[in-house]
Amino acid sequence: MPVVRINAIGDTVALHRSPRSPRSVLRQTRDTQGPVIIMTHGYKYRPEDDKTCPHRHILSLHPTAMPWHCPSWPQQLGFGSGFKDEGLGIAFGWDAQGPLWAARRRAIEAGRALADLIRYLRRLNPARPIHFIGHSMGTELALEALHHIQPGSLNRIISMTGAAYQSRALSALETPAGRQAEFINVTSRENDLFDFMFEWLIQPPKPGDRSISLGLVAPNAVTLQLDCNDTLEHLSRVVFPIGDPQRRICHWSSYTRPGVLRAYNALLRQHDRLSLPILRNGVPDQPARRWSRLFALPRPNDLLPFAQKAS
Known part of the structure; x- marks a missing residue:
């Protein structure tokens, strides 16, 4: 049972397409060796919707073929390998459709459901590490859970x-749970438009707030x-090689870029x-300015016929 599919229903959890109690299934994983890795999606996904169900796409060990590239997060994060210490994957779905403000409200509600799940997993096996990885608005679930x-x-x-x-x-990082958690903030100027x-x-929590x-x-x-x-x-030297950016605008490059999910696998396992000091020691103190990628001039190599096609 390398991956358990769970959905947030309001601020509670339920197994995906099963009437069984999530706790009864999770109890069977009590002695699983390796970490728990909770994976959640961002905006526009919704469990049970055939076209946008995350359990058929990115959160599946065997994704349904789609017109666009759809990597399996569980596979790339080390699940389904058959190793005893691969741990437990939790594919966590929530309703992320509708107006952006409504989806964000449900994300916060789903974060409380996530907190309940984490509390139960911790009681089952206090020594087992529990990690979280989420895309876009899925980050809100972890931030809410820390409270x-x-x-x-x-x-x-x-x-x-x-x-x-x-x-x-x-x-969230100033809460008691947040101060003991580590937060890896993956960004890209490819995502500036979004x-x-x-x-x-x-609306920001306070005037002048930025994303x-x-x-x-x-700290x-x-x-x-x-x-x-x-x-x-730096990441190529200390973690895992990651492919170069291919586009000026892309909302999904933080998990579709070649090698990036394998890098996350190393960071979680x-x-x-x-450690965070090792990751910091080699990256700029400040990220590049917004729009710096969109309006950057093409590199000289982009103009050569034998060079990589410009995005």
Whole structure:
């Protein structure tokens, strides 16, 4: 049982397409060796919808063929390998459709359901690390959960181009549980258009607040800008090689870029070796300015017929 499919129904949880209690299934995983990795999607996905169900796409061990590239997060994060220590994967779905403000409200509600799940997993096996990885608005679930769990309950969070405000993230990281968690803030200037739309459509908690795409300064956080050459070179040396950016605008590159999910796998499974100080030691102090990629001039090599096609 490498991956358990669970959905948030309001602020409670249910198994995906099963009447069984999630707790009865999770009890069977009590002695599973390896970490728990909770994976959640972002905007526009909705469980049970044939076209947008995340359990058929990115959260599936065997994704349904789609016209666009659809990597399996569980596979790339080490599940289904058959190794005894691969741990437990939780594919966590929630209703992320409708107007952006309504989806964000449900994300916060789903975060409380996530907190309940984390509390139960911690009671089952207190020594087992629990990590979280989420894309876009899925980051909000982890931020909300930190307000409702005990210190040490959630170990490492990877936010893939998260749709959240800086003050919201800092408030969560200042909770007792947040101070003991590590937050890896993955950003890219490829996502600038979507970050701008988020700030335009979602009212900030306070005037002048900006999204975490522009960086996050906290003792237990690090920002990794995936379209920064220095950052890519550093990650290639200490974690895993990641492909170069191919587009100027892309909302999904934080998990579709070649090698990036394998890098996250290392960050989650080798968190003691790949500490935040090691990750910081090689990346710029400040991310690049917004729109710097969109309006950058083409590189000279992009103009040569034998070079990589310009995006």
